[in-house]
Amino acid sequence: MSSQLTRHVFLAAIVALLAGCATTTRGARPDDMSAAKHRQAAKAERDKARRHQKQFDPNAQAAGVTQATGGATADADAVDVLYNPTEQHRTAAAEHREHARQHEKAARALLRFENRSCKHITAKVRTACPLLGQVARVQDIEKGARLFLVKGVRIASLLEHMRCHYAYGRTMGREGMSACPLYLKHLSISRVTDANAIDVTASDSASVAEVRKRARTHVTGAGR
Numbered sequence: 001m002s003s004q005l006t007r008h009v010f011l012a013a014i015v016a017l018l019a020g021c022a023t024t025t026r027g028a029r030p031d032d033m034s035a036a037k038h039r040q041a042a043k044a045e046r047d048k049a050r051r052h053q054k055q056f057d058p059n060a061q062a063a064g065v066t067q068a069t070g071g072a073t074a075d076a077d078a079v080d081v082l083y084n085p086t087e088q089h090r091t092a093a094a095e096h097r098e099h100a101r102q103h104e105k106a107a108r109a110l111l112r113f114e115n116r117s118c119k120h121i122t123a124k125v126r127t128a129c130p131l132l133g134q135v136a137r138v139q140d141i142e143k144g145a146r147l148f149l150v151k152g153v154r155i156a157s158l159l160e161h162m163r164c165h166y167a168y169g170r171t172m173g174r175e176g177m178s179a180c181p182l183y184l185k186h187l188s189i190s191r192v193t194d195a196n197a198i199d200v201t202a203s204d205s206a207s208v209a210e211v212r213k214r215a216r217t218h219v220t221g222a223g224r
Contacts, residue, residue, distance in 0.1 A: 028102040030109045031185050034173030038107035045100035052093035060086045110171045117167035120160065126168045129180045130161035131218040138215045143208055144201030145181070145215040146192065155191060159198055162189050181214035 028038065062085040118126045134153050139146040149155060166182040166189060174183040182189075186203040200215065202208050 028099065028106050030106040030113075031170060032106070034175065035107040035110040035171045037173060038103045038110070042100040042103035042107070045096045045103065049093045049096035049100065052089040052096065055086060055089040056093065057086045058084070060084050114164075114167040114171045118164035121164045125161070126164045128165075129177060129182065129218075130158055130165050131181070131215075133220050134158060135215070135218045135220060138212070138219055140212055141199060141201070143203070144187075144199060145212045146195075146197050146199050147215055147218075148195065148197045150220060151196070153196070155196060155198070159189065159191050162198065162200075179214055179217050181211050181218070184210055184214075187211070 028041065030038075032038075033041070061082050064081050064083055114126075131147070134149055135147050136150045137148045139148065149158065162182060165180075166187055169177065169180070169183040174185070177183045181200055184202060184207045186207060188199075188201045188203070190199050190201075191197075192199055200211055202211050
């Protein structure tokens with residue numbers, strides 16, 4: 001194969017490699033970051049998409065070669081082809097737009113969950129950890145902790161506030177309250193039917209020990 005054809009093959013291979021890299025799928029789950037950071041990431045992805053789109057020229061052409069079928073190696077078996085050397089920028093732009101869409105979708109999901117969980121609780125109240133002064137003792141249970149409440153606590157109101165605070169924590173990326181057991185991922189918060197208590201459990205094993213540890217820091221008075 002001539003040196004000119006070799007150069008064309010190398011160039012075509014580089015373009016194919018770049019295009020393949022640009023199509024790598026990336027995800028953006030709601031719990032990966034706060035709603036605000038999801039929106040910032042979406043903006044950054046849209047900016048990248050615009051930069052790539054500007055570098056795409058639909059009329060650009062470059063010469064390349066491809067080997068004919070049969071495995072022959074003679075120059076006569078190398079077929080000249082034309083390709084668009086800027087195609088990888090169009091592919092990359094589409095990928096960045098999709099990633100931006102995923103981040104925007106994640107931000108909306110977090111905010112919807114918070115609004116649904118906090119519909120009876122004001123924006124100011126939902127920021128405060130509802131467990132302060134409310135927990136008499138804590139018992140370890142499967143996948144989490146059982147919080148026995150101080151006598152006189154309105155359990156229905158507390159349960160609603162806890163679920164709201166958990167949702168608010170998700171929206172905020174669980175930042176700023178490292179001691180709150182509700183600022184962890186994948187929690188379930190449920191009322192115990194035969195006791196003055198609320199169960200906080202985690203679906204992932206990494207959070208179980210932390211739920212128990214943080215819950216005990218909220219035990220008040222003689223229960224400590």
